[in-house]
Amino acid sequence: MIEIKGVSKAFPGRKGSEPVQALKDVDLIVRDNEFLTVLGPSGCGKTTLLRVIAGLVPHDTGTVLVDGKPVTGPGPERAMVFQSFALMPWDNVLTNVAFGLEMQGVDKKTRELKALELIEMVGLGGFEKRLPGELSGGMQQRVGLARALAVSPKVLLMDEPFGALDEQTRRLLQEELLRIWEATRTTVVFITHSMEEAVLLGDRVVLMRPRPGRIDQILDIPMTRPRSTHLDSVESSGEFTAMVGLLWNNLRAMHSDVRRARQAGQAAATKP
Amino acid sequence: MSLVRRVLDSSALYRLIALAIFATIWQLATLSHKSMLIPTFTDTMAAIPKLLIPGYSGDESAKLWDALYQSNGALLIGFAISVALGVPFGLLIGRFRTIERFANLYISILLVTPMAAVIPLLVMSLGVRDGAMPTRVILIVLFAIVMLIVNSRAGIRQIDPSLIEMARCFGAGELSIWRRILLPGSLPAIMTGVRLGLGRAITGMVIIELLFIAVGLGNLIQKYDAQLDGARLYALIIIVVFEALVLIQAVRWLERRVTPWRKTTSFGR
Ligand SMILES: Nc1ncnc2c1ncn2[C@@H]1O[C@H](COP(=O)(O)OP(=O)(O)OP(=O)(O)O)[C@@H](O)[C@H]1O
Numbered sequence A: 001m002i003e004i005k006g007v008s009k010a011f012p013g014r015k016g017s018e019p020v021q022a023l024k025d026v027d028l029i030v031r032d033n034e035f036l037t038v039l040g041p042s043g044c045g046k047t048t049l050l051r052v053i054a055g056l057v058p059h060d061t062g063t064v065l066v067d068g069k070p071v072t073g074p075g076p077e078r079a080m081v082f083q084s085f086a087l088m089p090w091d092n093v094l095t096n097v098a099f100g101l102e103m104q105g106v107d108k109k110t111r112e113l114k115a116l117e118l119i120e121m122v123g124l125g126g127f128e129k130r131l132p133g134e135l136s137g138g139m140q141q142r143v144g145l146a147r148a149l150a151v152s153p154k155v156l157l158m159d160e161p162f163g164a165l166d167e168q169t170r171r172l173l174q175e176e177l178l179r180i181w182e183a184t185r186t187t188v189v190f191i192t193h194s195m196e197e198a199v200l201l202g203d204r205v206v207l208m209r210p211r212p213g214r215i216d217q218i219l220d221i222p223m224t225r226p227r228s229t230h231l232d233s234v235e236s237s238g239e240f241t242a243m244v245g246l247l248w249n250n251l252r253a254m255h256s257d258v259r260r261a262r263q264a265g266q267a268a269a270t271k272p
Numbered sequence B: 001m002s003l004v005r006r007v008l009d010s011s012a013l014y015r016l017i018a019l020a021i022f023a024t025i026w027q028l029a030t031l032s033h034k035s036m037l038i039p040t041f042t043d044t045m046a047a048i049p050k051l052l053i054p055g056y057s058g059d060e061s062a063k064l065w066d067a068l069y070q071s072n073g074a075l076l077i078g079f080a081i082s083v084a085l086g087v088p089f090g091l092l093i094g095r096f097r098t099i100e101r102f103a104n105l106y107i108s109i110l111l112v113t114p115m116a117a118v119i120p121l122l123v124m125s126l127g128v129r130d131g132a133m134p135t136r137v138i139l140i141v142l143f144a145i146v147m148l149i150v151n152s153r154a155g156i157r158q159i160d161p162s163l164i165e166m167a168r169c170f171g172a173g174e175l176s177i178w179r180r181i182l183l184p185g186s187l188p189a190i191m192t193g194v195r196l197g198l199g200r201a202i203t204g205m206v207i208i209e210l211l212f213i214a215v216g217l218g219n220l221i222q223k224y225d226a227q228l229d230g231a232r233l234y235a236l237i238i239i240v241v242f243e244a245l246v247l248i249q250a251v252r253w254l255e256r257r258v259t260p261w262r263k264t265t266s267f268g269r
């Protein structure tokens, strides 16, 4: 379980301008074995929230607990999948997948066995000696996923992992991820820009709003599990369309709020 | 692929044709306008073995090999020092901004100062006795090191920050980040620096010997020039250029060997 209480995070602004409040008073509980998706306009602090949970950036106030222990830095029970894949181009698939275990000091033989198992699981069997540059984007992200799963994390943190992929590849990977998740039930925090993806994958959707970055609301997704076997019928169901419509109404309101605030700001700035 | 196609496709063929055209124009021009200082192509080619092969033409080749030894000695030591100091320094300032703030002024000076203008100053204060090996080495370092510093720094800078973040996320400390991300990631740029630095070191070596400390190859060039011996002068310069090309090619080869992942960007290779 991840407990986030009263977490705020400000970044120093560029010279002269005031600090950017990326997160303000965020409270959130991520339950064990749940698939939580996070949605919101650009700049609302989604990535910051994920990096705070990962222990990559310190937060200013509040507490972040993972299974009751405060987060002070990265830890082996949390693993991340990156939008840009973040594979080492000089290492082959096997070495990339084994990287987390290598950093934990697991001996070469053991970690390569484990890595091979995961390469198989994400459907890349036979590609273990290839370099990342020889793989397509979808295959590269499968490597990224295998690398994260290889450390047997309790929590999988994913920052728009399929954002850089074309639509068909994204669909295949969504299916793959759901299939793996339904088998392992690892806790997942999954950031996305896509309303459809948020509803398709998640148990709950966290909707965030910007300036300052905070949680707007949390919505339960009614569709049953498992979904990986019939994603198409899930997507054409009335529940799905209703959820996406609800999210879009909220997001559209947010966008016009932002526009109004910007216009008000400009008007104030031009007044004598 | 047929042999004809392969020959037509090879860049060696075109290089050869370009050389042949150049040689023909050279030969025709010098034959029609006789000049003491510009030798014909054939005379120049004839002079090359005289300079290179021991015993072929008196003790001439001994002089050349002695000059090559002297010049390359300083080049080797100066270049090795440039790599040994420049690469770590460049990597450090690439990673740690505070160190860079201190160093930036000096790097800028090294980059923009026309070296030929400060050599006399340094030669005066460093001395020219006994072939002035230390002086020449220091000057070569000044010529070459900035390329290694700047390229190593750029190598660290262009590393995808998400790779470093990824490593930290999986529990890497600073040492592991260096070993697994920063060093391999900056290796291509380091090798570029080695190649450019080598070019600068060779330029520096010749300029120093030609203009300030008369030893080695520079000294020999001056001597042939004074004797109005055009064929040997041109032959010698061809030899120096050839050596430089061979060294640069060797670095390129090494570059490809140590960074094999760079050529595999397309799918299916
Ligand atoms: N390292 C940083 N330094 C300064 N400002 C930052 C930094 N990281 C994020 N910010 C700012 O904090 C705010 C939230 O950023 P964040 O990246 O968390 O948003 P996001 O919701 O992930 O956006 P996107 O959907 O575009 O990825 C933004 O205004 C951003 O400019």
Ligand SMILES: [Mg+2]
Pocket: A046, A047, A048
């Ligand atoms: Mg983001």
